[in-house]
Amino acid sequence: MAALVWSALFARYVLAVSFSNYDDEGYFLLALQRYFTLGPAAAASYSHYGPFYYFVQSLVVSPPVTHDAGRLATLLCWVAAGVLAAVCVWKLSGNLALSGAAMLAVVRVLSVVAKEPSHPQQVIAVLLALGTLLCVRAGQWRLFTLGAVGVALVFTKINVGGFYLVALAHACVCLLPRGRWRTAGLAVSMAYAVLAAPLLARTHWSSGAAGFALVASLCAAATFAMGAAG
Numbered sequence: 455m456a457a458l459v460w461s462a463l464f465a466r467y468v469l470a471v472s473f474s475n476y477d478d479e480g481y482f483l484l485a486l487q488r489y490f491t492l493g494p495a496a497a498a499s500y501s502h503y504g505p506f507y508y509f510v511q512s513l514v515v516s517p518p519v520t521h522d523a524g525r526l527a528t529l530l531c532w533v534a535a536g537v538l539a540a541v542c543v544w545k546l547s548g549n550l551a552l553s554g555a556a557m558l559a560v561v562r563v564l565s566v567v568a569k570e571p572s573h574p575q576q577v578i579a580v581l582l583a584l585g586t587l588l589c590v591r592a593g594q595w596r597l598f599t600l601g602a603v604g605v606a607l608v609f610t611k612i613n614v615g616g617f618y619l620v621a622l623a624h625a626c627v628c629l630l631p632r633g634r635w636r637t638a639g640l641a642v643s644m645a646y647a648v649l650a651a652p653l654l655a656r657t658h659w660s661s662g663a664a665g666f667a668l669v670a671s672l673c674a675a676a677t678f679a680m681g682a683a684g
Contacts, residue, residue: 457554458537461561465532465568469525472568482572483519490517506609507574524572531576536561538583545590574610581607585618589625597626620646628681640682647674 473479485501489508514527540557544550560583567576585603588596600622608615620643627639651670655663 457540457557458533461536461557462529462533465529465561465565468565468568469529469571472571474569478570479521479524479572482570483521483524486511486515486524486572487517487519490519503574503611504609506606507577507611510577511572521571528567528571528576531580532561532564532567535564535576535579535583538580538587542583542587542590545587577610578607578614581610582618624678624681640678644675644678644682647671647678650674 486508489504490512510531511524511527514530515523536557539560540553543556544553547553564576564579567573567579581603585600588600588603604615604619604622606615607618624640624643624647627636627643630636630639648671651667651674655667659667
């Protein structure tokens with residue numbers, strides 16, 4: 455409870471004193487207002503994100519759309535991601551201190567959302583935290599729910615959803631009995647882990663993306679290899 459109260463106060467303070475000159479916040483507030491005005495017709499027009507993002511925002515924000523309402527939605531998603539992380543660590547360790555530390559760490563890392571309130575990244579953070587929590591215990595219904603989380607991510611930001619579903623597919627391949635199908639699946643997923651980041655960043659190497667791509671490839675390859683070894 456202390457970690458939760460501290461997280462909420464920290465998030466509220468950071469949101470109250472942050473504003474970015476590029477004002478993505480204004481863009482998303484206008485998009486939300488348009489969504490409420492046009493309803494389903496808004497889905498027929500161009501948008502970088504959605505429609506799941508707009509559905510989640512509409513649970514908290516209602517017309518007329520204001521900065522306070524948009525930042526309230528950000529605050530709730532921000533703290534919710536921390537709570538899910540705490541529950542995940544509690545189920546893994548049974549240690550309250552570690553659970554509180556996990557909440558504080560996640561809330562601190564997610565302080566980047568204060569630069570762009572109402573950005574879909576706040577919904578993505580909650581979905582990824584939920585997916586992590588669902589992985590703690592095995593079960594067929596959890597596999598179904600993990601797939602549902604992937605669909606929600608696709609309908610929030612399609613590239614994030616794609617990355618998530620590939621990782622989920624790799625986890626499913628790791629569960630297969632040893633044999634040629636498992637070997638072939640692991641070969642494909644390992645090739646993806648090594649090559650995806652460099653291929654996506656190839657047109658931006660001169661601007662410093664090469665180092666990022668290398669780190670991403672090493673992290674993905676190490677993670678996928680550990681999953682396959684387990």
